[in-house]
Amino acid sequence: MRTLVVASGKGGTGKTTMTAVLVHVAAPSRPLAVADCDVEGSNLPLALSVDVVSRTAFAGRPRAVVDEEVCAGCGVCLDRCRFGALSLSDDGLAVIDPWLCESCGACTWGCPLDAISFEPQQAGEVLVGEGPAGPMVFGLLRPGEDLSGKLVTSVRERVAALADERGVGLVIVDGPPGVGCPTIASITGADGVLAVSEPTLSGEHDLRRLVSLAHQLGVPVKVVLNKADLSETGAQRIRSACSSLGVELVGELDFDTDLPRALGAVARGTRPPSSLDSSSFVHSVRAIWPRVDPERADWALPDDGSG
């Protein structure tokens, strides 16, 4: 099984649209599976038509709670907490701010009365859907949760298991924005990262960070420049960044404001999938696909192995 991750150093570059179009371009020729690892803002299910067939609870870290019957308000725990989550309430008892608490348990070791314990809680869900292109797995994280990396790992494990079961050779992953833990979890062990960039100064900075992360993790990167027509100076910036980073720029695509709408119409079934083929964006993606397809194209790290 081969895994291609579509990623970007930050959101808004057109990553999800690119993933949806890649699925459209790759799907007819062979079975594939799709995963949305942008668990904080799963948009891919909106862009592709998917019927959810199963949902599994994703357990979070147990939540620390103070037993008000037992707490004597001595305040020892306050000094133990390094995250500023504990304070004394107006009635003199310890209270935990759930938004600051990391569930580390350091407070429990200080409490002479054992008043702090842990309760299980749910942090999100892993969902499996069926779409015209094949199975799709995505994650939903409850707002404010800190386990996005773990949830991404669950989504990837589930999609790998499904691909295995059905003899699917290709998994396309819509990765999260950024270079933090969910991105690390999405990229680790993948065959390649298609970085969707844009012709701005920020776009160049974000691309450099993403390439450096992927190379640290031993995963090769290719770049596609989206919205290339918005700024020629910006486009030039991305071209030179790619050559200095030793990564291949597989294509440049023009800004297409109609495409998300067209994809939406196909997802809702109001237009047939073939209607997308009139889009020049889809046409260009079809042209670059052979250079990206992890089952056919050559994916290698730059010689010095660094970014």
Next chain:
Amino acid sequence: MTPVTVAVASGKGGTGKTLVATNLAAHVARTGLRVTLADCDVEAPNAHLFFDVRAAVAPVEMPVPEIVGACPARCTACRDACRFGAIRILGGRPVVLPDLCHGCGACTQVCPSGALHERQVAVGSVGVGRAPDGMRLVTGQLHVGQSKAPAVIRATREHALSEVSDVVLLDAAPGAACTAVAAVHGTDFLLLVTEPTPFGLHDLTAMVDLAGELRLRAGVVLNRVGTGEVDIGAYCRTAGVPLLASLPFDRDVAACYADGRLLIDGHPAGDRWFADLWSTLCDHLATSSAGVPA
């Protein structure tokens, strides 16, 4: 006097959160108020690209345990205390996996023999500098390959709040997860930047829910008007969140952004847009406990 704190956030990246935060901060600084802009989007900090700032950079460190002494036979106290699985017992001795560690100190607290010692590990940096118009910029940056974004965000916030200012603007990480919460928690007002597309609406809904759970006052800035036809205004009315401003998308906006120029300098209408946004925001702050900065 405690400053008024306004966080700028969005359910997904690329909606123009940084564009709003940088232009608003620069506009308010030019009205004569003392402004600190804190870039808490530590995985992709970009606000500094719009300002000519030479920053003094300090590392953000996190304590991680290491085994320096002899452990009593068969002791597993530190492993049992760690709720993140960051300590394993291998060949009878504890081994620390720094990537999993949250720096909570539980292990050193329970160690009976003093065999554990905490060393400081750099996970990111905070840069502090002053732009020509007097605005202070505090930039948090996560080291590539590190996963401890919340620690860097906390440090960035602390630096920003320790500056003497009338207004602190925080540019939060995109999304509704812990990284966004770490930046917006406890602020006086939350500006939610979105775009008129189905994705924009979907992600805005999640952010409005988050604002509700965090009990934060929030308002919406609709950006990239003309790039989609979802009626964000209608959503705002049903959800009961005020729509504070609508910013169009045109080639001039794109060109300014591509070149790292502020709209209030490079776009003919930019100054008016942000003056209007600021005065609308002040009207909303006036009815809250935060009050209008003066």
